[in-house]
Amino acid sequence: MTDTGSRRHFLRSSLGASALAVAGSALPLLGGCASAQPTSSILAPAPGARFARKGTFINYNEYPLGPCESAREALVEIIGHTGFYRFDLIQHFHDSLAAHLGVDAEQVILYPGSGWALELAPRVFTSAERSLVVADPSYEACEQVAKRMGTPVHRVPLLANGAHDLTAMCAFPDAGLIYVCNPNNPTGTITPREAIVSALANKPAGAILLVDEAYIHFSEEQSVIDLVASHPDLIVLHTFAKLYGMAGLRCGFAVGQGEALAKLREMGSDAISVTAAVAAQASIEDEMIVAERRAYNSGVRNDVIRWLQARGIECTVSHTNCFMMDVGRPGKDVAAAMASHGVHVGRSWPSWPNWVRVSVGTREDMEAFKTAFAAVQEQGPLAAAVACAPELRLCTAAALA
């Protein structure tokens, strides 16, 4: 629908170049049409760069290069229209997204981040009598809501290969919601598609299988969105926060059908920003972004994992932009020591206290990680806690990212 030609022209115009120099800040650009690669002039630092941070941030599983070029162009152009809700552009994105996914528009709910769906799903599908089933370690958003609600939670350890133990997870007759994060956060490990197909056949009747595919684009796995049409108890979550580089813009969505999706929709829907809508619209129109970013991420990730393994550090078999490493001592101490070197890594999980989650940043980020990690390793066990990243008191989202 959009005139891609004129957008590419915009990029090449001097006006566009100036705008992008600001919009692009000092970050390198990746993804987007190869014929419109930015010139060095476009990469000039933003005036003032007031939002820049000091240090290396590989702690929240973000994609460090941000939105693709065409999404940045759209963001610059939409600013003058943000006084309006622009439901027309949000609906256009909604419809385009459904077509892109090969589903009906009514099968999609947009959210200002898929975290909202994780917040709402336990309220819809669990209760004191209908339990939540989760893997351990995995992303805890649903679990934290369930605990606040008084919903019983069944935690099932990952299998030795890092897959969800779906046979065990489907064996709780009281299950209201079974949460599967695939690839899994924090381990980056895969649960095979056939295990999910089997779970849909064998789960307790009426239990909803919620498959969170926030990280699927980094892997070679096929999404299970195609299974929604034939499985009314399946809901799939995606986000633009990970491979698409739009964490700060907040845009995610649920795909489902029938009564289950209708119940979720009743809790609120489609209230995304127009900034998120136009950036996500541009992102799904970019035919190269997934392949290019997947290749970049896996190259950087595999390099740093090989480096760690050569130093005797065991890592999970990751298919995404994060992995866990076994540091052989309390992970939080190592994270604090890394932070004192300006490298902010992820957190540890209570069941895996000696493992630390590391997000895959740029190649430069991971070189900084190696330098800091080598220094921390040489220091040996830490006697006392050292300075950590600035405390985040209020953002519950931050505590979980």
Next chain:
Amino acid sequence: MTDTGSRRHFLRSSLGASALAVAGSALPLLGGCASAQPTSSILAPAPGARFARKGTFINYNEYPLGPCESAREALVEIIGHTGFYRFDLIQHFHDSLAAHLGVDAEQVILYPGSGWALELAPRVFTSAERSLVVADPSYEACEQVAKRMGTPVHRVPLLANGAHDLTAMCAFPDAGLIYVCNPNNPTGTITPREAIVSALANKPAGAILLVDEAYIHFSEEQSVIDLVASHPDLIVLHTFAKLYGMAGLRCGFAVGQGEALAKLREMGSDAISVTAAVAAQASIEDEMIVAERRAYNSGVRNDVIRWLQARGIECTVSHTNCFMMDVGRPGKDVAAAMASHGVHVGRSWPSWPNWVRVSVGTREDMEAFKTAFAAVQEQGPLAAAVACAPELRLCTAAALA
């Protein structure tokens, strides 16, 4: 905290001017530091202007001039950082906002639009046994949630002067939530502060008084946020979607305290975009925006209301950026006829079927409104429905705006 000096410098630099030419699109700018008024070169249309719409849109109570200059500058600069959640900037905004309001940071919850708070509050504070009390006509977001939940709803007509009838609204012993929109959407009328103070003293014990001040900045009324400290059953909602011109960015907040706010926070909090955070941060740092925009809006509003009254059309006594006009026949027919002239006005309420809500746009918007309205009046009663604005199927938010 922010270096305002360097931002003003940025605006004056040629690089900044180019970026703003795009960011500002074809819209005129209003608000912001008078010494940094944009030059005409900054107002050049955006290349392609692909997001521009044809017609006059005075249907969703938006502020047509969009974010203030410094907010637009911040939006341009943040684009290169949107790959990250930037919880640090969101928390900085949260803390700055609390200081700006004169409350503790723990008394504020941020939302991606105050609509989320309206969606969540009935789920927290009402049930089959604890009713919702609303005025009629008023904004129906809470009421629609309550109906989906099976919560009983008591509707109390506005008083003849357009104020909420808080004596009647506080007389339902089963009330769980009493919703007060002040100034009221759609009428723009005021409920006096003393009536709210009295309601806090006389409402049923345990009932929450939810005062939605989305439109307060357009009026001369004092916010009741200062009453939160001494009233644990009071929650006040604000938004950046109205006077601050950020509807498309989605940013609102709740102010409260104690158990009531904690219950609301349990449903999710602070998941706003970093784009919303930096634009709202710039907006609250702009000391002129409220006075300037209030004056502009009331001037345009009073002019169009005088014009309508001279044509024999009764209007509500509005203190905000919308009003209702009595068109003496089904309002939806008049709205459809106006749309056929390219002027999209608001909707009618079931209890006031012959009244149409009109949002206050720019002076140019309201001249277009006058021209179209005069033409529709001359046509006389409509025989059949005519073309209306493009249908919005999926956005529940759109249906309510």
